[in-house]
Amino acid sequence: MKHYPEAMYRLIRQFCKLPGIGEKSAERFVMYLLTAPEPEVNSLAASIRELKKQVTVCNTCFCFSDSQTCRICRDPARDSSLVCVVESPADMAAVEKSGAFTGVYHVLQGLLSPMDGIGPDELRIRELIARVSSGNVKEVVIATSTSVEGESTADYIYKSLKPFSVNVTRIASGVPMGGELKYIDQVTLKKAMEARRAV
Amino acid sequence: MKHYPEAMYRLIRQFCKLPGIGEKSAERFVMYLLTAPEPEVNSLAASIRELKKQVTVCNTCFCFSDSQTCRICRDPARDSSLVCVVESPADMAAVEKSGAFTGVYHVLQGLLSPMDGIGPDELRIRELIARVSSGNVKEVVIATSTSVEGESTADYIYKSLKPFSVNVTRIASGVPMGGELKYIDQVTLKKAMEARRAV
Numbered sequence: 001m002k003h004y005p006e007a008m009y010r011l012i013r014q015f016c017k018l019p020g021i022g023e024k025s026a027e028r029f030v031m032y033l034l035t036a037p038e039p040e041v042n043s044l045a046a047s048i049r050e051l052k053k054q055v056t057v058c059n060t061c062f063c064f065s066d067s068q069t070c071r072i073c074r075d076p077a078r079d080s081s082l083v084c085v086v087e088s089p090a091d092m093a094a095v096e097k098s099g100a101f102t103g104v105y106h107v108l109q110g111l112l113s114p115m116d117g118i119g120p121d122e123l124r125i126r127e128l129i130a131r132v133s134s135g136n137v138k139e140v141v142i143a144t145s146t147s148v149e150g151e152s153t154a155d156y157i158y159k160s161l162k163p164f165s166v167n168v169t170r171i172a173s174g175v176p177m178g179g180e181l182k183y184i185d186q187v188t189l190k191k192a193m194e195a196r197r198a199v
Numbered sequence: 200m201k202h203y204p205e206a207m208y209r210l211i212r213q214f215c216k217l218p219g220i221g222e223k224s225a226e227r228f229v230m231y232l233l234t235a236p237e238p239e240v241n242s243l244a245a246s247i248r249e250l251k252k253q254v255t256v257c258n259t260c261f262c263f264s265d266s267q268t269c270r271i272c273r274d275p276a277r278d279s280s281l282v283c284v285v286e287s288p289a290d291m292a293a294v295e296k297s298g299a300f301t302g303v304y305h306v307l308q309g310l311l312s313p314m315d316g317i318g319p320d321e322l323r324i325r326e327l328i329a330r331v332s333s334g335n336v337k338e339v340v341i342a343t344s345t346s347v348e349g350e351s352t353a354d355y356i357y358k359s360l361k362p363f364s365v366n367v368t369r370i371a372s373g374v375p376m377g378g379e380l381k382y383i384d385q386v387t388l389k390k391a392m393e394a395r396r397a398v
Binding site: 003004005006007008010011014015017018019020025027028029030031032033034036038040041042043044045046047048049050051052054055063064065066070071072088089090092093096 | 202203204205206207209210213214216217218219224226227228229230231232233235237239240241242243244245246247248249250251253254262263264265269270271287288289291292295
């Protein structure tokens, strides 16, 4: 490959690092940017540069936020006594899009996976227990994926919260087993949320 | 949609403008960038910003270049008397990857398309005629697509170059390699039959 200028190859290689992007797609992106208006290209570059500076993590729910407390946690219309436990911000977004949940979230930032060296201390489980022990939480909905790691994480959380007088529920298995929460269609997710039951 | 910080939505919307990228893919890109190392993200932003500054168009063949004359045009190993006419830099790259061409290129930067208001003056046809009339070109290979626009552009170029003592050829059309004969369309098969040659 030496038929394009070096600046194009450099950007093609960098685009290839994005998830699901191969050389052909990366080449199309670069061709597009070369013909796109200059302000659009500069503003894309600026947004990428600013992303990490402007996005932080919420002190309460550990989801992405633009301030110390995220929009959902500081929204008075949300029921703060109802906490939905999810693996990642993408899972939180999936539940939000279903429109079936009016409480707040707790993002674990991963799932228990002893093979990968991820134990309870690597996740935000201690912070979840602290939230529950403060006494303001009435129900914890465990909405981890129905994969092996998701189920065992749900089980661990259930056992950890047993000493507290809190109602612990699990989203219904309308979700197919082995499914990744963030890829499930919204209607299925809504059904699963509505059919949650005591463990 | 108000579950992510505004900086994330802004970048998701901008990624959606890239060809073939929808909201889901754009969201995955943003999630990836949020967890990627800071130098990698900054260097992606810098490469995008620098792209248009560092990439220009070759004065001879009108392909992307990092200087006034591109790598291929200034390579003494390439046969400058053999010119391949293509629609776009991506087509040039496709021919280069085939490894079957040792001459130089002429990028039209489009195809004739009266419906879209693209006539001969919008393409680099005048510059091609000037190249040929300089007398150094022995053969022009027309390698535009075999679409309606590609064929009529090829025809127009052939007629424009008739007054000059230059050999004008067209890339062969026929059954693609690895193609199942029963799935090939009738026009292609007709072309392939007409252009049959002794083995």
